[in-house]
Amino acid sequence: MRKKQKLPFDKLAIALMSTSILLNAQSDIKANTVTEDTPATEQTVETPQPTAVSEEAPSSKETKTPQTPSDAGETVANDANDLAPQAPAKTADTPATSKATIRDLNDPSQVKTLQEKAGKGAGTVVAVIDAGFDKNHEAWRLTDKAKARYQSKEDLEKAKKEHGITYGEWVNDKVAYYHDYSKDGKTAVDQEHGTHVSGILSGNAPSETKEPYRLEGAMPEAQLLLMRVEIVNGLADYARNYAQAIRDAVNLGAKVINMSFGNAALAYANLPDETKKAFDYAKSKGVSIVTSAGNDSSFGGKTRLPLADHPDYGVVGTPAAADSTLTVASYSPDKQLTETATVKTADQQDKEMPVLSTNRFEPNKAYDYAYANRGTKEDDFKDVKGKIALIERGDIDFKDKIAKAKKAGAVGVLIYDNQDKGFPIELPNVDQMPAAFISRKDGLLLKDNPQKTITFNATPKVLPTASGTKLSRFSSWGLTADGNIKPDIAAPGQDILSSVANNKYAKLSGTSMSAPLVAGIMGLLQKQYETQYPDMTPSERLDLAKKVLMSSATALYDEDEKAYFSPRQQGAGAVDAKKASAATMYVTDKDNTSSKVHLNNVSDKFEVTVTVHNKSDKPQELYYQATVQTDKVDGKHFALAPKALYETSWQKITIPANSSKQATVPIDASRFSKDLLSQMKNGYFLEGFVRFKQDPKKEELMSIPYIGFRGDFSNLSALEKPIYDSKDGSSYYHEANSDAKDQLDGDGLQFYALKNNFTALTTESNPWTIIKAVKEGVENIEDIESSEITETIFAGTFAKQDDDSHYYIHRHANGKPYAAISPNGDGNRDYVQFQGTFLRNAKNLVAEVLDKEGNVVWTSEVTEQVVKNYNNDLASTLGSTRFEKTRWDGKDKDGKVVANGTYTYRVRYTPISSGAKEQHTDFDVIVDNTTPEVATSATFSTEDRRLTLASKPKTSQPVYRERIAYTYMDEDLPTTEYISPNEDGTFTLPEEAETMEGATVPLKMSDFTYVVEDMAGNITYTPVTKLLEGHSNKPEQDGSDQAPDKKPETKPEQDGSDQAPDKKPEAKPEQDGSGQTPDKKPETKPEKDSSGQTPGKTPQKGQPSRTLEKRSSKRALATKASTRDQLPMTNDKDTNRLHLLKLVMTTFFLGLVAHIFKTKRQKETKK
CATH class of the missing domain: 3.50.30.30 (Glucose Oxidase; domain 1)
Structure with a gap:
């Protein structure tokens, strides 16, 4: 008996790994689940549940341990307070309490000083838009109800009626309004996140709390408007829902709105118009909207650091990308x-x-x-x-x-x-x-x-802390997809203790924790300005508060790198409420637009001009200088750390009372350009801070970040180069670890697990059993039982002989890939479809096909927006996007199949950065519907069971596979195996097949079919019995030269071992599909293509090799599986996660069945 070929069980391990990742994020996998800025995820709630952390992948997710001050992120801390608790200072809003607050011990942002001046928010209303809340937490309390804006439910109803709001409930004196804008009629699954965020902003726990210290938010005496918004019907509907919540919050009197959620890498320009109008409406009414920057770090996410050739690695998305919002990064104090x-x-x-x-x-x-x-x-x-x-x-x-x-x-x-x-x-x-x-x-x-x-x-x-003062690793980098400077400012966001559901408290980490602290500070600063600047309009006070808060922030310094953290990571720096409250000066760009300077493209020499504003009654004399820095590069990657270049000399400026004056700093980085361009060939950022002091030897008074790009930022490549341009199978998200030329896998990972990480043209490979059914007119193809499945592959790639887990690129002599299709309707290489790893957001993507004269024969529909593939973490997204509108099935504009020949498949797209020009990528595609001509006769030797064909196949395209297929029943599932030719072109036919249980099934000659497939996907097949008709040595129909009930003598050499087939061999290393141990090279006489592979040759001299293709479940398998399931990452981002889960769970199930049978076989072997 011949040994059964080893099945690809390593696929099971990958399926199990992928399934584990997905199930650990099960609350995120549900279609249309809201994003809450979780680390390295796309549309995910910051889940405050304990997370098992693998050894080398520490979680920075917002997690909790109930009623204990512990967490999974990095650390958050005090900056200069005494270790012993202090009695809280009495303010105008609330009397002193007997139990110390958390802020009494730990106040790195110096909020207490601002509270002493502006109060604690009494008479003010603040809004939180989030995924869910515990409406009845003990921390929702007012110390003095008489000072509340809304004294009763009746007061609220009156305000609602005035603005046409017919929904929303009064919960208590603290929670004046609650409404679920998602309209899904469900109780929020996650009540933790919004409760935690609200506690940071406005929590006010009672003295009798069981905690050792009392929670007190930045505005503990303000009333809360709790507004639940979650994705139900897609991102656009979601954006409209939170836009309505913004309008309602403004109309109900909120002074500040906190939005700790977002969609990574999405552009503000792509938001619905009503959402943009809601932001503008809030700004016009003087209402501050504070957003979290996101927890997605940078392009590459958890998988890898961004490549130094692609400097647009920011992932701050919406709503944080809106200019009118104050976007907050996360840092850990010391x-x-x-x-x-x-x-x-x-x-x-x-x-x-x-x-x-x-x-x-x-x-x-x-x-x-x-x-x-x-x-x-x-x-x-x-x-x-x-x-x-x-x-x-x-x-x-x-x-x-x-x-x-x-x-x-x-x-x-x-x-x-x-x-x-x-x-x-x-x-x-x-x-x-x-x-x-x-x-x-x-x-x-x-x-x-x-x-x-x-x-x-x-x-x-x-x-x-062990880390010292550092920016959080998870905190999202800018620039935005539109190319704007974000984040704006930073605040503590790690190990933040606040309220969670059921009257409990826990530490969570994330930019979601940073934002509400800044929201509270903005609310208090605006309240201070109501008294300080009574003649200003609310929108003017909002504008001033934002500029002062950013100007007075402290730029954070990286002690390890001896440079300031990038403005693209920290914005203006760490928020300082005390400095902001006391400030009489602030600094903006030269046009007084904002407190950050965006220079766009710069040369080696440029100037930074800022405007210094003095609101005091005395002239102010200041000293200023600029730091100049860029990105640190480590090998081929950005290190996500700063690299100091130099500092300019100090200059002096005097600003008259109640006036403003411009200051200019010349920058000359020409002496660094040669070295920097050698590391970052497509350009690099030149950035830093213009810093102001009252004396060069004293502490910094204020600063403003500036950013310029040495190069052409708008026209950086939006798309990664196709995998066909790589010689070793490497891509942005996969660094090949294989010596095989043009092999698209390595390091133990199969092609099917990696194919979502490449830019390429996809097509579909249909098994011969399905093609046969199609050609023979079988109805209900989807219901055919088969051991083979339809696979999405890349055009121009081909499975290695007898091992379809390894694919390689076949090339022409000129090095171009052999991407060929045969649009004949059999489902095998019938079309091409574009899949791309986008390095930047783009718009107006369209595919078109041109003939050799350059005439356009077909054009796809337009995909209006493309989001960069910022992460290939299976829990969130994949490393590429497949664009369904770009599928070309070989037909022209009139729906007729084009003539055989070579065509140019072109993909056009434009980066969304202002001023960007259209870019395109071309692929050569061969169309050929010529069916292979095969031998019409053959001879069969009953002595050595060799089948010899009368002639070699004739094809217009190179032969991909020439095989003998045979199908038998393994229990209730038809199973197909293949025999590759011997080196002399003959085929050795087996007498029997072996089931997964180890039983044998006799084979008849009628079970065998000769199958030839060319590289365009054209297939011809002929039953072996037909080939043998008319020859004198035609065997009996049972496939042997003996009576059907008599077993033939066994051939010891047939099983590939040194023992007879019926004798159990000694334990040897597990074999690969060639019948040899993996580290032994098979003997070949390769007729090699340009890739160095031999598509149609057997891997062992004189030994037939058989492939059991894609062993499936023991029940019917829909072999005509949708390619949407094969490559779940599509440009329909609302459904990506469901497709991914479906694919991985299906793979897991199929692998599990195979694993069960393998285990049984191993037990049999050991007996």
Whole structure:
């Protein structure tokens, strides 16, 4: 008996991995789920649930541990407050309370100073638009109801009636209005996010709260308008819904609106007109809209750093991209309110260290601990029984470390970082095992400490962070897709303690946490200006508050790189409410449009001109200078870190009282251009801050960010080069790790798992069984049972012989890909369709086909907007988009199939940046409907079972595959296998087939069919019995030269081993499809194409090779599967996630069935 070919079970592992990613984000997969700025996702709520974090992929997602100050992100902290709690200062709005607030301990943005001047929001209304809320949280409280804007439900109803609002409910004195604008009639699945955001803005917990410190938002005495908006009927409808919420908020008297959600990389220009009008309406009424920048980091997301050749890597999307909004980035200050633990050092000093717990250790209890290395070996845990296991991060997942420690009898786990200045990471919950994360510095201290005892303290405390002051890794970079400067400002966004559902409190991380703090500061600053500038209109006060807040922000400095964090990452810098409240000066661009300077394209030498405004009654003398910097490059990639170039010298300026004056700084970066262009050939940013001081030796008074691009930013390439231009199969999202020329996979990943990461022309490969059914007029093709499935592939690519998990590009002699189609209606390479990895947003994408004279024979419909493929994380999106309107089925404008020949398939598109010119990408496509001519006779040798054809096939295109197919029943599923030719062109026919259960099925000659396919997808097939008609050595119909009930003698050499087929061989390395061990090269006489591959030759001399194609489930399979399911990322972004889930779950199911049968076979082998 011949050995069964090894099935591609590694596909199962990929399916399982993909399914795991998707199911971990199950709340995000639902169609039309709202985006809430979660790290590296596209339309996802910042889910405040504990997330298992893999070892080398720490989550920066907003996560929580209920009733404990712990989180999975990086850290948030105090900046200069005493560690001991202080009694809150009494303000005009509210009396002092007996329990200290969180802000009393931790106030890096100095909000308390502004509260003392402007109050805490009494008499003010603020709005939060979000995915869901707990309307009855204990933190929704007013200290003095008499000062509220709305004294009763009747007051609210009167305001609603005045503005024609017929919906919305009064909840209580604090929550004056609640309404669900989604109109889906469902209770919000996520009540955590909006509740947490609202607490930061306006929470006001009672003194009797069970927490050690009381939550108090930036405007704790303001009334809340809670407005639920979630995606139900697509992004456009979603935008219209939140536009209506904006209008209602303005009409009901809100002074500030917080919107902590967004769609990464979407352009403001693509928003519906009514949404843009809503932003304008709020601005005209002096209402501040504050948005979160997003948690998608940069182009490439979690997968890889952006390539240095493609500098447009910003992903700030909508609504944050709107000019009228104040967009907020996230950073971590240098101190944080945190859980702590204490150890006694070698010199008998008590050392406190911050810890981030998943399941808290018992407070005030002394625990013994033991060092367990990285926890990879059983021996690492030999001393941990009854103790805490101290484990270094690295090598294996956190979950495995904790599980191993628990199995060894440990009572808890402490994992310390393997890098200095890292952000804390929330550990996974493993069977409620107490676990905590600590810094590397503290971990090494514990490792070397002679006293192996640690105590966890009951009360959180403010301690320095290991990371220091840093921009959050997840915080989205600008520029926007439209090319505008965003974000505007930064605020603490990591480990922010606030309210969550059911009267609980938790720490979450994200730009969603940064925005409401700034919203509260804006609300208080505008309230201060009502008294300070009574003659201004509300819109003028709004404009002034935004400019002052940005001017007084502190530009954050990267101590590691000795440069300021990029303005494209931090905006104007860290918000400082105290400086803003006291400011009498601010700085804008030369046109007084905003407090940021966008220079667009610049040369090596340019000038930065700003306007300094003095609102005081005295002239002001200032000193100013500019920092000049760019992006740091690490190899081929941007490091997402700044690179300092130089600083200009200090200059002096005097601004008259109640006046303004311009200041100009000349910049000369010419001495850096040669080096920078060698690293960033398509251009680079020249950026920095113009900084002002009252004395060069004193602290900074104010600053303004500027950004210029040395190059032509508008006309940077919008599309990645096609995969056909790559010689090794590498693309933006896949770096090939294979030595095979033009092979589109490597490093253990099959082509089918990678094909969504390339720019190419797709087509469809139909199995012979389906093509046969089509040609024979079988109805209901979709219901055919088969072991083969339809596959979406790339035009010009072909499966390696006997291994369709590996595809390669076949090329002409001139190096161009052999992209050919045969539009004959059989479903096999009948069309081409464009798939692209877009590096930038574009508009008006259209495909057209030109004949050799340049005449347009066909044009597609227009796709109006294209979003850059900023991330190929399976939980959010893929590394390319397939454009359904670009499918060309080989017909002209009149619907007639074009003549055989070579055509140009052209894709045209224009970047959305202002002033961009149209770009295009061309592909050569061969159209050929010529059917292969094959031999009409053959001979068969009963001695060695060799079939010899009378002649070789004749084709107008190169032969792709020449095979013998045979089909048999494996239980209730027809299964097709293939035999490739021997080196001499003959075929060795098997006598029997082997089922997945290991049973044998006798084969008749009528089971065999000769099949020839050319590279355009034309197929000819002939039954072997027909080829043998008229020859004297025609065998009996059972396929042997013996009686049907008599078994033929076995041929030992037939199974590819050194033993007889009925004898169990010794255990050997698992074989690949050639019958040889994977590291042994098969002998060949290759008739190679330009790619170095041999499409139609057997991989082993004299040995037939068989391919079991795409083993499927034991039930009917819709083989004519939609290509939408094969490549789920389409330009219909509302349905992408459902398509992706459907594909991965289907792959998982099919793989699981195959895995079950493989396991059974392995057990049989061992018997």
